[in-house]
Amino acid sequence: MNALIRAALVGAVVGLAQVVIVLRGPQNDAANLVLMLFAPLPLGMLLSWYAMLRNWWLVSLLGQFAVITLYAGLTMTAPVSALVGFGDWRLGLIVMTAGACSYALGAGLAMPAATPLRVSAVGVAASLFLAAWSNQEVIALAAQEQAMADRDIPHVAPDLPGFRLTETTVDGPELFLQYQRPGADILFGIRQGTMTPEQACEDKLDLQNDETCVEVSQDVWALRTEYGSSMFAAFGDAMMEIGSGDVPEKRLLAALGTVRPISIWELAAPVYE
Numbered sequence: 001m002n003a004l005i006r007a008a009l010v011g012a013v014v015g016l017a018q019v020v021i022v023l024r025g026p027q028n029d030a031a032n033l034v035l036m037l038f039a040p041l042p043l044g045m046l047l048s049w050y051a052m053l054r055n056w057w058l059v060s061l062l063g064q065f066a067v068i069t070l071y072a073g074l075t076m077t078a079p080v081s082a083l084v085g086f087g088d089w090r091l092g093l094i095v096m097t098a099g100a101c102s103y104a105l106g107a108g109l110a111m112p113a114a115t116p117l118r119v120s121a122v123g124v125a126a127s128l129f130l131a132a133w134s135n136q137e138v139i140a141l142a143a144q145e146q147a148m149a150d151r152d153i154p155h156v157a158p159d160l161p162g163f164r165l166t167e168t169t170v171d172g173p174e175l176f177l178q179y180q181r182p183g184a185d186i187l188f189g190i191r192q193g194t195m196t197p198e199q200a201c202e203d204k205l206d207l208q209n210d211e212t213c214v215e216v217s218q219d220v221w222a223l224r225t226e227y228g229s230s231m232f233a234a235f236g237d238a239m240m241e242i243g244s245g246d247v248p249e250k251r252l253l254a255a256l257g258t259v260r261p262i263s264i265w266e267l268a269a270p271v272y273e
Contacts, residue, residue, distance in 0.1 A: 006051040007107030008100040011063055013047055014040045015099025018067075022095070037068050044103070055110045063106030067099060154238045158188055159258035184246040186255070193239035197221045197232040200239050204230070220256065222249060235259055 021036045041064050048056035048063075153175045157165075160179050163186060167178035174191040195203065201213040201221040216222045220233045223243075230243030233256050240259060242252050 003053060003111055004104050004107050007048070007053055007059055007063070007111075008104040010044060010047040010051055010053070010060075011067075011099035011101070011103025011106075012096045013099075014044045014063075014067075014103065015096035017043055018099065019095050033071070037064075037071060040064070048103075053107060053111060058110040059103065059106045061106070062109055063099075063103035066102035066105050071098075153192065154190055154235065155262055156190055156235060156238070156240075156259050157262050158242065158255040159260070160186060160255055184244065186242065186244045186247055186252070188255075189241040190235065190238050193234055193237055195239065197234060197239070200232040200241070201230075216249065217253060220253065231256060 017040045018036045021039060022032060025032045025035050041060065044060035044064055045057055048060045053059050153170070153173070157177055163179035163181045163184075165177060166180045167176075169176045169178075174189050177188040179186040179188065193200075197219055198213065198215070198221050201223045204223055205211050205213055206225075211223060211225045213221055213223055216231070220231055223230045223232070228243060228245030228247075229249050229252060230241055231249070231252050233240050240256060242255055244252060
């Protein structure tokens with residue numbers, strides 16, 4: 001078997017090990033990323049030696065360095081938590097492909113090979129790196145869109161004149177949108193509704209802190225705490241939540257009435273800033 005193909009297979013197996021670390025490793029993003037990038041290096045060296053690659057130690061070092069370089073670029077705007085939004089098998093294909101190209105690059109640089117093969121290996125890997133680095137925002141957005149589709153989260157948002165959308169996060173079954181203006185913040189959340197607005201309010205109620213749930217309008221419930229208010233209302237089959245510690249309840253209630261369907265590109269505003 002061609003040495004470059006063997007190197008690519010080694011990289012794919014190393015990529016599979018990285019996927020296992022991402023999905024089963026530490027929940028902390030930073031610790032997970034460090035473990036994913038550096039822990040597979042001994043495995044890469046062992047497999048490179050087993051695959052009888054010339055200069056196996058240098059192939060694995062260069063291959064892992066290429067992986068680290070690629071992920072360093074990606075995670076500037078598309079952290080591991082975002083890439084996980086693609087789902088297990090899609091994430092596996094992405095990381096295994098990156099590993100295969102990286103180790104093929106390492107083999108192309110470290111092993112004696114015909115010039116066309118060496119140029120091909122370096123060219124394919126370089127193309128992958130350039131494509132990933134130049135499309136970091138699109139990758140982050142695509143991961144977010146896939147996560148929302150997998151969880152059947154509606155694409156809706158309120159109209160909040162004077163506020164700027166600063167952060168979009170998919171956390172479990174819920175989409176959170178963070179809006180800001182000088183001196184005020186609003187957090188909007190939406191998920192598929194499995195409870196009534198009253199039940200959703202009471203689910204977050206903390207009786208020990210004198211919090212209360214009251215119906216402020218028909219089928220709109222407000223959770224009042226010492227830090228501010230959060231309101232719950234249905235939107236079709238989905239459940240909305242909007243809250244703030246700085247904005248009056250009347251403004252939050254009015255904002256619920258402005259919720260409308262939007263495109264994924266409108267949710268991408270924080271990504272492209």
